[in-house]
Amino acid sequence: MLKDYQKSERPSEEEIEQRLEELRASLFSKQTEIRDHKLPVLVVFDGWGAAGKGSVLGKVIRNIDPRFFKTATTQAKSEDELRKPFLYRHFVKIPEAGKFEFLDGSWMDEVTSEYLQGKLSKEDYQSRMESIKKFERQLTDNGYLVLKFFFHIDEKEQKKRIDGLLDDKNTKWRVSDWDLWQNKHYDKCMDAFEEYLRETNQSQAPWYVIDAKNKKWAELQVLEIMVNGIDMALSRGAQAVPILQNVFPLRKTPKLDKIPLNKSVPEEEYKKELDKLQKKLSKLHNELYRKRIPVIIAYEGWDAAGKGGNIKRITGALDPRGFEVHPIASPEPHEKARHYLWRFWTRLPRSGHVAIFDRTWYGRVMVERLEGFCSENDWQRAYNEINEFEKELTDWGAIVIKFWVQIDKDTQLARFTDRQNTPEKQWKITDEDWRNREKWDQYEEAINEMLQKTNTTTAPWYVLESNDKKYARIKALKILIEEIEKRL
Amino acid sequence: MLKDYQKSERPSEEEIEQRLEELRASLFSKQTEIRDHKLPVLVVFDGWGAAGKGSVLGKVIRNIDPRFFKTATTQAKSEDELRKPFLYRHFVKIPEAGKFEFLDGSWMDEVTSEYLQGKLSKEDYQSRMESIKKFERQLTDNGYLVLKFFFHIDEKEQKKRIDGLLDDKNTKWRVSDWDLWQNKHYDKCMDAFEEYLRETNQSQAPWYVIDAKNKKWAELQVLEIMVNGIDMALSRGAQAVPILQNVFPLRKTPKLDKIPLNKSVPEEEYKKELDKLQKKLSKLHNELYRKRIPVIIAYEGWDAAGKGGNIKRITGALDPRGFEVHPIASPEPHEKARHYLWRFWTRLPRSGHVAIFDRTWYGRVMVERLEGFCSENDWQRAYNEINEFEKELTDWGAIVIKFWVQIDKDTQLARFTDRQNTPEKQWKITDEDWRNREKWDQYEEAINEMLQKTNTTTAPWYVLESNDKKYARIKALKILIEEIEKRL
Numbered sequence: 001m002l003k004d005y006q007k008s009e010r011p012s013e014e015e016i017e018q019r020l021e022e023l024r025a026s027l028f029s030k031q032t033e034i035r036d037h038k039l040p041v042l043v044v045f046d047g048w049g050a051a052g053k054g055s056v057l058g059k060v061i062r063n064i065d066p067r068f069f070k071t072a073t074t075q076a077k078s079e080d081e082l083r084k085p086f087l088y089r090h091f092v093k094i095p096e097a098g099k100f101e102f103l104d105g106s107w108m109d110e111v112t113s114e115y116l117q118g119k120l121s122k123e124d125y126q127s128r129m130e131s132i133k134k135f136e137r138q139l140t141d142n143g144y145l146v147l148k149f150f151f152h153i154d155e156k157e158q159k160k161r162i163d164g165l166l167d168d169k170n171t172k173w174r175v176s177d178w179d180l181w182q183n184k185h186y187d188k189c190m191d192a193f194e195e196y197l198r199e200t201n202q203s204q205a206p207w208y209v210i211d212a213k214n215k216k217w218a219e220l221q222v223l224e225i226m227v228n229g230i231d232m233a234l235s236r237g238a239q240a241v242p243i244l245q246n247v248f249p250l251r252k253t254p255k256l257d258k259i260p261l262n263k264s265v266p267e268e269e270y271k272k273e274l275d276k277l278q279k280k281l282s283k284l285h286n287e288l289y290r291k292r293i294p295v296i297i298a299y300e301g302w303d304a305a306g307k308g309g310n311i312k313r314i315t316g317a318l319d320p321r322g323f324e325v326h327p328i329a330s331p332e333p334h335e336k337a338r339h340y341l342w343r344f345w346t347r348l349p350r351s352g353h354v355a356i357f358d359r360t361w362y363g364r365v366m367v368e369r370l371e372g373f374c375s376e377n378d379w380q381r382a383y384n385e386i387n388e389f390e391k392e393l394t395d396w397g398a399i400v401i402k403f404w405v406q407i408d409k410d411t412q413l414a415r416f417t418d419r420q421n422t423p424e425k426q427w428k429i430t431d432e433d434w435r436n437r438e439k440w441d442q443y444e445e446a447i448n449e450m451l452q453k454t455n456t457t458t459a460p461w462y463v464l465e466s467n468d469k470k471y472a473r474i475k476a477l478k479i480l481i482e483e484i485e486k487r488l
Numbered sequence: 489m490l491k492d493y494q495k496s497e498r499p500s501e502e503e504i505e506q507r508l509e510e511l512r513a514s515l516f517s518k519q520t521e522i523r524d525h526k527l528p529v530l531v532v533f534d535g536w537g538a539a540g541k542g543s544v545l546g547k548v549i550r551n552i553d554p555r556f557f558k559t560a561t562t563q564a565k566s567e568d569e570l571r572k573p574f575l576y577r578h579f580v581k582i583p584e585a586g587k588f589e590f591l592d593g594s595w596m597d598e599v600t601s602e603y604l605q606g607k608l609s610k611e612d613y614q615s616r617m618e619s620i621k622k623f624e625r626q627l628t629d630n631g632y633l634v635l636k637f638f639f640h641i642d643e644k645e646q647k648k649r650i651d652g653l654l655d656d657k658n659t660k661w662r663v664s665d666w667d668l669w670q671n672k673h674y675d676k677c678m679d680a681f682e683e684y685l686r687e688t689n690q691s692q693a694p695w696y697v698i699d700a701k702n703k704k705w706a707e708l709q710v711l712e713i714m715v716n717g718i719d720m721a722l723s724r725g726a727q728a729v730p731i732l733q734n735v736f737p738l739r740k741t742p743k744l745d746k747i748p749l750n751k752s753v754p755e756e757e758y759k760k761e762l763d764k765l766q767k768k769l770s771k772l773h774n775e776l777y778r779k780r781i782p783v784i785i786a787y788e789g790w791d792a793a794g795k796g797g798n799i800k801r802i803t804g805a806l807d808p809r810g811f812e813v814h815p816i817a818s819p820e821p822h823e824k825a826r827h828y829l830w831r832f833w834t835r836l837p838r839s840g841h842v843a844i845f846d847r848t849w850y851g852r853v854m855v856e857r858l859e860g861f862c863s864e865n866d867w868q869r870a871y872n873e874i875n876e877f878e879k880e881l882t883d884w885g886a887i888v889i890k891f892w893v894q895i896d897k898d899t900q901l902a903r904f905t906d907r908q909n910t911p912e913k914q915w916k917i918t919d920e921d922w923r924n925r926e927k928w929d930q931y932e933e934a935i936n937e938m939l940q941k942t943n944t945t946t947a948p949w950y951v952l953e954s955n956d957k958k959y960a961r962i963k964a965l966k967i968l969i970e971e972i973e974k975r976l
Contacts, residue, residue, distance in 0.1 A: 004737065008738060009738075202690070203690065203691075204691060206730055229731075233728070235865065236727065237726045238725045239724065240721070242717060245694065250494060253497075376719075
């Protein structure tokens, strides 16, 4: 794409000025439409160092009300970001519906520079590109407009600009080591950029190469593509995209109604076991911390199945400085305005920490599916998206364990009635619980499908038989310990 | 995709039977919706030899009324197909709106077998994959549903099936050399298939790997994906997709109003020149034929600009056995029901022949644009699609020349009036010509954009100044001769 890139003819100065004026006005007027259509727009400015990305970005945003956009610049990774999965710092920056996010340097900058400077093996580089393709596809599949610009200048022009910046003590600081490195290894960079652009040039999120020799002309090219892209996105109707095949290795999963629920553990044995297992887990937690292994535990289950008490028996064994519990309720407006996985990406633990989710991203294929909070295409696509998400976590090095806390319908009724009749437990029971109970069969079908399609070998589901809560707690601790020991 | 492919668990016999029945009924009922929504559906069955593609295909189509589908099987290339571009035999088979096309073996089969058996270099193989990606993207961008199945069996199973077929004299003929070759070189094929699937696994036309060990189970997987895919395609609204960047090397193009039209040639000189040039062209035509070089000449121009007479001076020099002229009017219903380039793909010359198009695929960005016969997204996308189309032609080895026959508005008026007033010319002038004339300025803008965006170095536009028709004829002959000589 870069090597055979041929510039279009640059119009005359006056023509550029005239068209710029039109396009600026057009972009200005489109921000209201974007807001009304709740369209999220992600615009990335990538390209050669000193190609003028930041300067054009600065001009583009002048046409947009500051309430409707955010910008971010590539920074060195913070201590926190270094301890998160590679995509974390990028995923958390996605715009909310109806707004723009402008990035001065994106994930491209990050992975190509790391690869070129020997910090990333060829193999890891390729796996990053695969992750990036999935990330961008998840955004466009979920209604995002993604515009990717590559600012292109030749070796000489880059040299000239770098020298110009270095000559002035007021601009000297703007030249980075990476800029200098690029110019010294221009051809090598060209090869890597070419490969990156080719690999990640997807029809739903294509690359646009910008001839950046002249700043006004570059601005014009960017504005034109932005305005066209926005028009395209605003004009299209309900988005529905092909459901990709679930290519993740899956474990065999029994249907819920085939799981015997008569298992129990006597009080005496329970106390002894609990004490023993918690001590063991406590030790393992230290080791995890030392080895910087992140652990993610996902809890799902029927209302009144005993998730809360189960989680307490886990956290009771953990050092409070090394874990967080995230109770997941229905999303807040700023969360609902973004990709449904955003609120989980933002809650990932740092390496060495344990994050426990009390209800999870699986809401997409349970409550959101059954209550019609998303389209059929949305939840059907979600199994694969969730498997991709969890694969990012395990590729990062995380231990991912998913518990389904299972009870039967009678047990739920007994617990509901008990809650209803016990004043100090009444806060635990709501009308919604009763309404959900009426949909037991529909939920059971959805849960069976969910377990079957997301029970991957790398992020497995475990069913905790919780008619006897004590049995379920012991089982959870045992599984957790076993999975951690496998990895230490 | 194949190497790490893990089969889903196969349901019990009864469950398969029950779900098959539901899915067959569902597919049956969907054919009416497909017709009503004018959805074209292309289904390809690829995979290992003897994996049962044909047998499952045969079962699937039983649920569809024969009026609504066609099937095709990979055949050895005919003499005619060997003399056409690689994509020709595939493009001509695309379904029309509201109907299915089922392919038992697709372009995948063709390119992987040629590559594996040494008939295609690695480089050509990769370029074919690029062409295929563009072809499939052009289909989905233009509203096609494309479903791609890969029937997967392991080496042992393939051997068992081949042996079974060979043992029976009634089925022996069904085993091809290519099937035998595959089984002998199973691992090598696996590598190539894996690479092909990975490269061509686009989100808009993804691959689905089918566990083909059990035929009913394979049928079930196929039906399920088909029904889901059709639901997805039917549920989506107006399609609008990103406009890709025009990455083709372009020539500098003057605006039409900057082109002087005062050029002319005296009668005497015209006759001499015409005679000389036609004799030369005649000789070159023989050489082209001998060297099997195809030539495609596209004529566009204002009404009454003199296209017909210009074409006559070309064909007058050609051997009638070696050229065709295609006058292009508005598309017929069976043409309108397909991708707009289909009626040009079907009219391509054989190698060594000359095809002259009197009006062309550029109708998409002129009349279809201005009369609203396609959406804005459609014609904006078309510049790139047309450049891709022409690149397929030049990559195949064709000489592609495009003439814009230019006159000014006054000259057109004079010729219209003359036609109106001359009884034997009256058939040449219609009300539509007068209506088009009223939109001269809009057309001029569209033509300028078209010339600018499609004037590629490999398939260039030439403006023929035709206020003096004789001048335009001589110029056309000269350009044609020059372009041919460059290539001989």
